[in-house]
Amino acid sequence: MLGVNLSLMLGPSIPLPATPDIAEAVQSVSITHNDEGRSGFQIVLQVGRAGPTDLLDYRLLLNPLVRPFTRVILTVLFGAIPQVLMDGVITNQQFSPGSQPGGATLTLTGEDISVMMDLEKKRSQYPAMSEAMIALAIIGSYAQYGLVPMVIPPPSIDQPVPTQRTPVHQGTDLDVLKTIGQRFGWVFYVDPGPLPGMNLAYWGPPERSAIPQRALSVNVGPETNVESVSFTYNGMAPTVVNDTVQDELTNAQLPVMTFVSTRLPPLAAMPALHFQLPNVRTSLLEPNSGLTVAQAYARAQGITDKSVDGVVTAQGELDALRYAGVLRPRSVVGLRGAGFTQDGLYYVKSVSHSISKGQYKQRFSLTREGTGALTPAVIP
Incomplete structure (x- = not known):
């Protein structure tokens, strides 16, 4: 009944609500979440020149809040429940003057907070530290960005003895987290929320034990919320x-x-x-x-x-208003209406949000290890 509202916060270190000139200029917002690597966002602003204050340059371009490495927090409000969609920093700024009055656009592109872990290449030593301890140490050094570590120890603890060897890694901190995780099929990602300014830094196996989200419904009459979906079976993956x-x-x-x-x-x-x-x-x-x-x-x-993990892949698009919520990546969701072979539970690998005035679409990618539904029904 209250619709969908998007909240934008910006700031060099502590983001605050966007100033009126920025908030009114927002045309569209795109956000992509992946279960591996960095997630990203893009904000398109309409830029114009009016009055004596814009004689020298477009006023919005002079605003320090749209410069690279400004921190950005995007929150969507469904009814009365806020959900943080992105906590990141601007990494790229693209300006298009346009050929019509008021047709200029400023596009701000950025990535989640983990991009700050990928700035400095170095040689690091981790004496007497297993992979899980290394992950905790690296994540803990970025506490200023609100990172809360969630590290799942691998099945085999590689505890080095200092008299025998010392783990040494060359690269950025993000490279190290990915490298040591790949040894066990682990993933690393930064998940924004649950409150603005907080981020969950997860290092572990893909999360499949959470309570399934509301079902994606295909061809089930008025309950349908998926606009399109296709399935792929990769027989060469196993x-x-x-x-x-x-x-x-x-x-x-x-x-x-x-x-x-x-x-x-x-x-x-x-x-x-x-x-x-x-x-x-x-x-x-x-x-x-x-x-x-x-x-x-x-x-x-x-x-x-x-x-x-990705033997069967489902890719599609849903209407967020009909779904009445945000499809969360790195979790589990049920799908119904596509037949026994394709129905059932899936791991949500990635979700892309496309938000503009009067429209909110979500594109998704789901994966699992085979075909067939394990349960006779999913959470509607």
Whole structure:
């Protein structure tokens, strides 16, 4: 009944509500959330010149709040419930003068707060620190951006002994978090909220255990909220590992093999890794010395888990007003109305928001490890 309202906050360090000249100039807002890597946003402002104050230049261009590295917080209000869609910084500014009076536009492009972790390349040492401890240390050094760490330890803890070795990484802090996460099929992302100025920094496996969101409905009459959707099955994605490793502790050559995905809970009734046998790709571990057999198994399992995450992909668009909410990425959602093979639960890999006056669309990408619904119904 109250509709949808968008709130814009800007500031060099502590964002405040946008000034009237900026708020009135907003034409459209686009936001994209991904479960891996940085998320981004784009704000299109209408720019004009009127009066003696604009003789020298467009007044909005002189506003320091639209310059690169200004912090931006975008919040959408559905009814009476606010949800933070983006907390990031402006990284790019594009100005188009236009050929008609009032037709000039200023486009502000930016990325989430994790872009601040990708500015400085360095060589870092982490004595006596496992991968999870390294992730905690890196995230903790960015507390000024409201990062709250959520670090899930991997199945095998690689605790280095200082007299034997010291982990050393070269690159940005964001590079390090991605590199150590890829060993186990882990992801790293920064999720804005739940309050403006706060951000959840997550390092761990894709989150599949949350309560499913409201269902995406396809071809179910007045309950339909999905405008279009298509499904893709990638038969070349499932991968198992069959290799040998020289155990660091015993110095013996031991086999390392994987057979199934350990992602929990399962989302598909017919996982590809089971129903495609024996037509499944086989891979080897990356050449690496100094691993125990447990560490090698953890990395091999990470390869298999990662490979089946996107066997089935669903891409589509929904009307946010008919959906009556915000589809959250990095979580689970139910889909109904597409038939048993495609219905059921999916992991929400990415969501793109397109907001303008009178319109709010959400484009989504869903993934899972196979086909078939595990449950007879989903949350409507």
